[in-house]
Amino acid sequence: MIYIVYLIFYGFLVTAIIGLLASWIDRKVTARVQYRVGPPILQPLIDIIKLSGKETLIPRGVSKITFLAAPLVGLSGVILVSTLLWVNNINQSNSFMGDLIVAIYLLAIPSISIIMGGFASGNPLASLGASREMKLILSYELPFVLAVFVPVIRSGFAIKLGQILTFQAENGVIVGSWSGALALIVVILCMQAKLALVPFDMPEAETEIMGGTLIEYSGSGLAVYRLMKNMLLFTLPFFVIILFMGGLRLDGMHLLYGILRYVGLVALITVIRNTNPRVRIDQAVRFFWGPVTVIAIIAVVLAFRGL
């Protein structure tokens, strides 16, 4: 029963609220950087409510079930993974063996749902976007998993998020070591790509392929995708905080530190997306398989050496 509460309250509600707030921070900061005023605080929520009230158009000749299920698959992936993270964050012993691997799998689900939706749309531009998303996943998953190895190795081969958190509570955060810092850089870059933000927003690239994978989505389908993306803006940094920065503690001063860590990560994401042009997909693949993978491997080697 308690897990239902976790699922609905933490997994969905809290994550959604923080995610919407984070997306507002992102939009507002972006706007201020660009000499614009920016949206009011409720705008992300208003966008989603408005979209869910609009007509959902389904293109002729597509598989309705796949087309409409794709956003829901993505959303449920995000809800599941954030539930898993919250459970671990709140009670570190209340988990199962290998939940880290499950989390990595679940974090890939949103991207896969976008690919599903894109190919289901039957639009050449959407297929193009979906194929780009696919290439992007192939490129960033390798360094991402390598970087996630680092906390695992450092905490004595624990593949439970709870154990990694306990290790950090006793021995200091993982980012404090050389290997942890390098792995964090890699993870942040991969996070940018997972969130499909500039410079890795080519699956959606408005000025190239007009929204790519999302081109045929309207109404509630689009609203669910938007919600999913906003929730990812909380879930992914949360995952990084748990693995590298000792998690979010909800008592007293620690809460403030936790908020600072999170806001710092979101600010970093915003800065990266505002100071870079979009790269081409082949450049992104080369970037992730080249320098980023090399850094990740160095981090893993350092972690083995105990640095």
Place this chain on the structure above:
Amino acid sequence: MAKTIIPIGPYHPLQEEPEFFTLTVDGERVVDIDVRIGYNHRGIEKLSEMKTFDQSTFVIERICGICSTSHPFAYTRAVEDIIGVEVPERAKYIRTIIAEGERIHSHLLWLGLAGHFLGYNTVYMWAWKLREEILDVMEILSGNRNNYAMFKPGGVRRDIKSGDIPGVIKKIDSIVPTLTMLKKAVIDDPVLHARTKGIGVLSKEDAINYSALGPTSRASGVARDVRKDSPYGVYDKVEWDMIVTQNGDVFDKAVVRILEAFESIKIMKYCLLKLPKGEIDLNIKNIPPGEGIGHIEAPRGEVFHYVRSDGTNRPVRHKVRAPTFMNLPTYKATVVGETISDATIILAAIDPCYCCTERMAVRNIKGKKLYNGEDLIKLSQEKTEKVRRGLK
């Protein structure tokens, strides 16, 4: 392998005007393109022929909101060519100032859009913020942000007040540091290099063969600028450099435009400081029969106007050739073999302006009958009759 058709247009977030490009792609690579313009035809030449010479200036100004000085400039020079007069010295200076102001704001607008097309919205917003300053300068000088209405055959319509000049120069100077920063941000950015260097290369031969104009040709190493080749205004009195680069890729086109903005600031400041006293208008009353041409360097390249007069107060024929008309075909030479991601920025790199370009599009698809003006009028009258009959 099956080829996919990727449409750009007729309505596309990339373009602010309706036009239609069909890219035939193989995976991400463009193998062929087809261009179809003509969605924006407004019959400007015909309209101009129905107005008096003075009124035409205003119509011509509205060919394009961005080159709103280049077209009247070329047109007034064509009319002055018919009469065979030179405008007063002060009018020449004022014309040059306005034309250069327009060049700065046009290049900044392009820079912003190019940033936007690359997903670099910060450059987009910053360039446009900077452009606001120039628009303010233009408002102080002419009373309008765009469509300045400064030109008339024989001179300029409004004088520049000497009291305004120090303030304007101060404002222009205040732009330079921000523009320098923007230049560094664009020219030194390694990610931008990766996206724009070696992309959409227009070779020197192609630039000559396609008769590319303006920054498009100058980026390919063809030193072609009406301001140097056939000076008008006071361009022969001012010291300025023609910016020519050799590579012909998107990056070089950006560099040419950014550096040209600096040259324009130099020219503008010189003209404001050296503005001579005297008349600003010749007060032309009659325009003799004859024909004249006027060509000037617009921000996008050479604008060419041809005007024929029969001695009445209206032009009998007015022909406009905008730079995009010559630059657009180079798209085919530059885009084939590139990827879809680059197709849009390569198109944007020629700084296309379709409303300038669109006159009359004749497309003869095998065996179809071609209509001339009279046929079209007849068709239109038949249609009206049909509608009228339908009403009864």
